[in-house]
Amino acid sequence: MEKATLTTGQVSVLDGIERAVRDFPEHAALRTDRSISYREFGELVDAFAGRLSARTAPGEFIGIRAERGAAAIVAMVGALRARRPFVFIDGRDSTSSNSDKVRLLGVRLLAGSSAGAPAPDLAEVPAQWRPSDAAASPLATSPGPAALPAFADGELAYAIQTSGSTGRPKCVLVRTAPLAAVIRDHVERLDVGPGCVTLQFARLTFDGCVTEILWTLTxxxxxxxxxxxxLAPGAVLRDTLERFGITHLKTTPFALTTTEPDGLRLRHVVNGGGACRPAVVHKWSAVADFHNAYGLTETTVCNLLTEPLDPADCRESVPLGDVVGDCDYWIRDVDAPAPDTPAAGPVPRGELVVTGASVAAGYLTEHGVRPFARPGAPDAYRTGDVVELRDGRLYFVERLDRQVKVRGYRLDPGEIENAVCRLASVRDAVVVAEAHDGAGGADPSTADALVCYYQGDADARALRRHLGALLDPYKIPSVFTRIDAFPYTPNGKVDRDALRARRHEAAGDDGTPASPGDQVLHVVRTLTGTGDIGLDDNFFEVGGDSASAIVLVTRMRELGWADAGVRDVLRAENLRVLADHLAERSV
Structure with missing residues (x-):
C-alpha cells in the first residue's frame, strides 16, 4: 500500500486534500452511485469554493443539506477551501430546530444537490427556516461580550449542535486549526492511505463524520x-461492508454488537459514541485491528484513541486510549474545594477535563459566544464524564449526571455495567434506577431498585453470583431483565425510558395467574427478573430486598391477603410459605 503524505501536525487538512488530488488524480475519492476520481473531486471543490467566495462574506456561515451523497462532501471541503464556516442542516429535523440554526448562525445560503448531482447548488435558505424578523445572528452582529475576541478569517471550521440528551441542544463553534493534528493521528494509528476504503457511517449532523471524511480524503x-x-446494523450493514470492500470503519456500540464481521476485508475498526464492551473487542478483533475512541463535540470530535486492542487485556474493561490531536487532560476531584484547579497529586478517579487547542471556541448563544475557558485561563472543558486511572490507562466509568442514589447509596451505573459485562456470556448491559412498582417513571426521587437490562445467555442467578464476587452487596441490581436488543434514540443513545416502559408492560402481559402459588411466583419473577424461581426458593436469595418486599406485600394484599406485612416476608423460609398463607387468607 502506498503511504500517506500527511505526516506532520503543520500540514492542514486542505494541504492533505490538495496533495491527494495532485498525487493520486485517477484514484477514486468518492463512491456513491458512481465513482468520482480525485481529479474530478478537486475540480468540483474548486468550482464550489469559487462560487461560495463570490456570494458570501468572510466569516459568514454556509448551510449544507445533510443529504448523503457527493454534493454534501464537496460542499464541506469547498467551504473549508473558501474559508467559510459551515453547518449541516437535516431536513428531517424539526422546523424549529433548523430555524434556530439558521437564525443563530445568520445562514443565508444553503448548499445542496439537484437530483443527486455531485456539484452542489447554492440557494437561499427555505422560507420556513428564515427568521421572522430582521434580527441578525449574534455571531454576525457582535462577537458577544466586549472581552471576547472576534474570530479571524478562516478560524472557524464548522458549527454543530450537541445531541441535547441532557437538555436543550447547544451550538458549538469548532476551530479549523486543531483538525490537522486530530486527522494526522487517526491516519497514523489506523494506517490509512491509498487503497483503503472508508465507510461514511455517521450522520452528517453528528461530528463523527468529520474524522471519517477527512482521514480518508487527506x-x-x-x-x-x-x-x-x-447502514442498518446487522445483516444490512454487513452486506454493505462486504459489497464495497470496506477496510476502515468507525461505528457505534449498537452496530458493533448487532453486526457479525466474519469474512469481511476490514483492516481497522473503531468503536465510537459510547462505552465499549469486552465482548465487542473479542468479536471484532478476530477480523481486524480494533480500536476504542473517546471524544466530545466540545473538544473537536476525538481526544483519545487506543492502539489495536488485545482481548486478553480487556476482560475487565476497555481503555479509552492515548491522546489524539493537540490536547491533554487532567482528572478533577469532584469533592475538591477548588474544582477548576488540578490537584497537587494524581487523582485516580474523577471528572475528565480536556485541555489544549482542541477545546472548541465555545457555545454560541443568543447573547454571543460563551467560551469554555475563563478569561486569562488556558482552554479547558469539563466533560461531565467520570473516569478512572488504573496502571497508567484511562477507563470510562459513568456520566456525572447519570449517578443515582438508591436506598441511601450513591452509585455509578457504569461501574456496575462494566462488572456485568466481565461475564463472558454477556454482550452488553444497561443499569438504571427505577421504582420497583413502575410508579414515578424516570423520577429519581422514586427509585428504590437497580434494574440491569442485558444482552447475552447468562441467567439472573449466574449474574448475581458473578457480581457477588466483584461488587459490594448494595451495588448488585435487584432486577435482571434479559432482552434481545436495546432500544435507541435517534441520536444513537440507549433509550432508557423505553427500556423501563417495556419491562413494566411485559410484567402485566401475562395477567394474574390462577393459583396462589403461581400468583406469588409471578410477582417475585417480575420483581427480580429471575425466571426459574420455584416455591422452594427464598425470596431474598433470588434477589429480593427490603424495597421489593414492600411491593410484594402490596401485591399480596391486592390478591386478598389483607393483613400481609413485611415481617411475613422476612420470616418466610421460602415462597411456598407465602403462597400457603395467601391461599388461607384470601378465601
Missing part, C-alpha cells in the same frame, strides 16, 4: 457514501 483513500437504508 491521504488518497476512497470514501464510500450510501443511503442510510444500507
Amino acid at each position: 491521504v488518497g483513500a476512497c470514501l464510500v457514501v450510501v443511503e442510510e437504508a444500507h
Whole structure:
C-alpha cells in the first residue's frame, strides 16, 4: 500500500486534500452511485469554493443539506477551501430546530444537490427556516461580550449542535486549526492511505463524520457514501461492508454488537459514541485491528484513541486510549474545594477535563459566544464524564449526571455495567434506577431498585453470583431483565425510558395467574427478573430486598391477603410459605 503524505501536525487538512488530488488524480475519492476520481473531486471543490467566495462574506456561515451523497462532501471541503464556516442542516429535523440554526448562525445560503448531482447548488435558505424578523445572528452582529475576541478569517471550521440528551441542544463553534493534528493521528494509528476504503457511517449532523471524511480524503483513500437504508446494523450493514470492500470503519456500540464481521476485508475498526464492551473487542478483533475512541463535540470530535486492542487485556474493561490531536487532560476531584484547579497529586478517579487547542471556541448563544475557558485561563472543558486511572490507562466509568442514589447509596451505573459485562456470556448491559412498582417513571426521587437490562445467555442467578464476587452487596441490581436488543434514540443513545416502559408492560402481559402459588411466583419473577424461581426458593436469595418486599406485600394484599406485612416476608423460609398463607387468607 502506498503511504500517506500527511505526516506532520503543520500540514492542514486542505494541504492533505490538495496533495491527494495532485498525487493520486485517477484514484477514486468518492463512491456513491458512481465513482468520482480525485481529479474530478478537486475540480468540483474548486468550482464550489469559487462560487461560495463570490456570494458570501468572510466569516459568514454556509448551510449544507445533510443529504448523503457527493454534493454534501464537496460542499464541506469547498467551504473549508473558501474559508467559510459551515453547518449541516437535516431536513428531517424539526422546523424549529433548523430555524434556530439558521437564525443563530445568520445562514443565508444553503448548499445542496439537484437530483443527486455531485456539484452542489447554492440557494437561499427555505422560507420556513428564515427568521421572522430582521434580527441578525449574534455571531454576525457582535462577537458577544466586549472581552471576547472576534474570530479571524478562516478560524472557524464548522458549527454543530450537541445531541441535547441532557437538555436543550447547544451550538458549538469548532476551530479549523486543531483538525490537522486530530486527522494526522487517526491516519497514523489506523494506517490509512491509498487503497483503503472508508465507510461514511455517521450522520452528517453528528461530528463523527468529520474524522471519517477527512482521514480518508487527506491521504488518497476512497470514501464510500450510501443511503442510510444500507447502514442498518446487522445483516444490512454487513452486506454493505462486504459489497464495497470496506477496510476502515468507525461505528457505534449498537452496530458493533448487532453486526457479525466474519469474512469481511476490514483492516481497522473503531468503536465510537459510547462505552465499549469486552465482548465487542473479542468479536471484532478476530477480523481486524480494533480500536476504542473517546471524544466530545466540545473538544473537536476525538481526544483519545487506543492502539489495536488485545482481548486478553480487556476482560475487565476497555481503555479509552492515548491522546489524539493537540490536547491533554487532567482528572478533577469532584469533592475538591477548588474544582477548576488540578490537584497537587494524581487523582485516580474523577471528572475528565480536556485541555489544549482542541477545546472548541465555545457555545454560541443568543447573547454571543460563551467560551469554555475563563478569561486569562488556558482552554479547558469539563466533560461531565467520570473516569478512572488504573496502571497508567484511562477507563470510562459513568456520566456525572447519570449517578443515582438508591436506598441511601450513591452509585455509578457504569461501574456496575462494566462488572456485568466481565461475564463472558454477556454482550452488553444497561443499569438504571427505577421504582420497583413502575410508579414515578424516570423520577429519581422514586427509585428504590437497580434494574440491569442485558444482552447475552447468562441467567439472573449466574449474574448475581458473578457480581457477588466483584461488587459490594448494595451495588448488585435487584432486577435482571434479559432482552434481545436495546432500544435507541435517534441520536444513537440507549433509550432508557423505553427500556423501563417495556419491562413494566411485559410484567402485566401475562395477567394474574390462577393459583396462589403461581400468583406469588409471578410477582417475585417480575420483581427480580429471575425466571426459574420455584416455591422452594427464598425470596431474598433470588434477589429480593427490603424495597421489593414492600411491593410484594402490596401485591399480596391486592390478591386478598389483607393483613400481609413485611415481617411475613422476612420470616418466610421460602415462597411456598407465602403462597400457603395467601391461599388461607384470601378465601
